Amino acid sequence: xxxxxxxxxxxxxxxxxxxxxxxxxxxxxxxxxxxxxxxxxxxxxxxxxxxxxxxxxxxxxxxxxxxxxxxxxxxxxxxxxxxxxxxxxxxxxxxxxxxxxxxxxxxxxxxxxxxxxxxxxxxxxxxxxxxxxxxxxxxxxxxxxxxxxxxxxxxxxxxxxxxxxxxxxxxxxxxxxxxxxxxxxxxxxxxxxxxxxxxxxxxxxxxxxxxxxxxxxxxxxxxxxxxxxxxxxxxxxxxxxxxxxxxxxxxxxxxxxxxxxxxxxxxxxxxxxxxxxxx
Numbered sequence: 001x002x003x004x005x006x007x008x009x010x011x012x013x014x015x016x017x018x019x020x021x022x023x024x025x026x027x028x029x030x031x032x033x034x035x036x037x038x039x040x041x042x043x044x045x046x047x048x049x050x051x052x053x054x055x056x057x058x059x060x061x062x063x064x065x066x067x068x069x070x071x072x073x074x075x076x077x078x079x080x081x082x083x084x085x086x087x088x089x090x091x092x093x094x095x096x097x098x099x100x101x102x103x104x105x106x107x108x109x110x111x112x113x114x115x116x117x118x119x120x121x122x123x124x125x126x127x128x129x130x131x132x133x134x135x136x137x138x139x140x141x142x143x144x145x146x147x148x149x150x151x152x153x154x155x156x157x158x159x160x161x162x163x164x165x166x167x168x169x170x171x172x173x174x175x176x177x178x179x180x181x182x183x184x185x186x187x188x189x190x191x192x193x194x195x196x197x198x199x200x201x202x203x204x205x206x207x208x209x210x211x212x213x214x215x216x217x218x219x220x221x222x223x224x225x226x227x228x229x230x231x232x233x234x235x236x237x238x239x240x241x242x243x244x245x246x247x248x249x250x251x252x253x254x255x256x257x258x259x260x261x262x263x264x265x266x267x268x269x270x271x272x273x274x275x276x277x278x279x
Contacts, residue, residue, distance in 0.1 A: 001027040001199075002135065002143065004094060005212040006127060007150040008120065009058065009220035012100055016231070017274050019224040020123035021095030022216050023086050024131070024145070036085055037211035044078060055214060056207075057221040076242060082218045083246050087253035093219060094134075094255050096126045096269070097227055097277035106271035111264045114167045120152070124159045125170060126269055128198060133174035134255050135197040147202040150213050160201045166194030172263025186261045222246045223277075230276040 006022030025033050041055070048070055060067045061075050087093065098119060107117045115121040128147065135143030149156065171189050178187045207213045226243040257279055260266045273279055 001141070002145040003027060003030050003148065003212075004131060004145055005148050005210065005216045006094075006124070006202075007207065007213055007216035007220050008123065009217065009224040015228050016099050016101055017097060017224050017227040018100060018103075018119060018123065019095060019097040019220045019227065020120070020127055021093060021220040021223055022127060022147075023212065023219060024092040024094060025212075026090060029089060033085075033089070033091070034212055037082070037215055040078075040081065040085070041211050041214070057214075057218045061221070079218060079222070080246060080249070082215055083222060083249045086215055086219060087250060091253055092134075092255055093250050093253050094127050094130050095220070095223065096123045096130075097223055097274045098123065098272050099274040102274065103272040106268050109268075109271065111268040111271075112169065113265070113268050114169050115158075115162070118155075118158070120155050121158050121162065122269075122272070124149070124155070124202070125162050126173070128159075128163060128195065128202070129170050129173035130255060130257060132195055132197050133176075133257065136174065136176065136193075138197075143197050144199055145197055146199050148210070148213070149202050149204050150207045150217065151204040153204075156202065156204050163195050163198060163201050166191050170194070170265050172261045172265045173257065173269070175261055175263075177259075219250060222250065227274045227276045 002024050004022045004024040006020060008018065008020040010018035048066065057079070059065055061079055063070065063072065063075065067075065100119070103119050103122070104117070107113065113122065115125065131145050131147065135145050137143070149159070168189075171194070175186045175189060177184055179185075205213060207217060222243060226247045229240045229243055270279060
């Protein structure tokens, strides 16, 4: 069995990039991985008490609030360590990076997407489909996955409904190929096996109650900032190189869709992605 912890980074008032990303770990490695991150965070908070509730990656790395007292080099080294620990011992990264401008254009283009213009739900469903695609081929129920999201009270019920109802529109993202009358075809999915590798639904937890969600926040922010810096001509070269280094740590562990049929859902997500996001 697997556990995946998911968070997001970005807002329409913060720039054109939005990233939702999650860290997946095997159940038997979860306790050790959680303990590793808890220990790192406790050491940080021991040196800088009073900042636990203020730990959001964007605030931490940019020295906002109480984090301004932490030396910039220490903050950068800590975030790099988080990325290294995340992918150590088989950790896998799942997610999606969109451009608000591209998403709005795709949403208005008539792809018949069931989430309308809700970019959070679109990203969450894509991530769930990616989990389904990559885990459905894992044998002996070892691909069954518990999805844990950073708490979003307004959107979680919609995600729960989306996973339970299993709209056929998403089939193209996780369809597998097989033989039919001697030809290789995309196999049709039934309602019962659309999200059969996600256990029940997605669950929510407060980020300050789980170091793993805080790690997902860090991964999401790293990718988001990297995307932003790729499209800013006057970006500071040192910052650009720093986030490129962090992404290089994460990328070998990031799962992608791979081959898919020419379906409306696939066209939508290709159109809505950030131009610097590799699908």
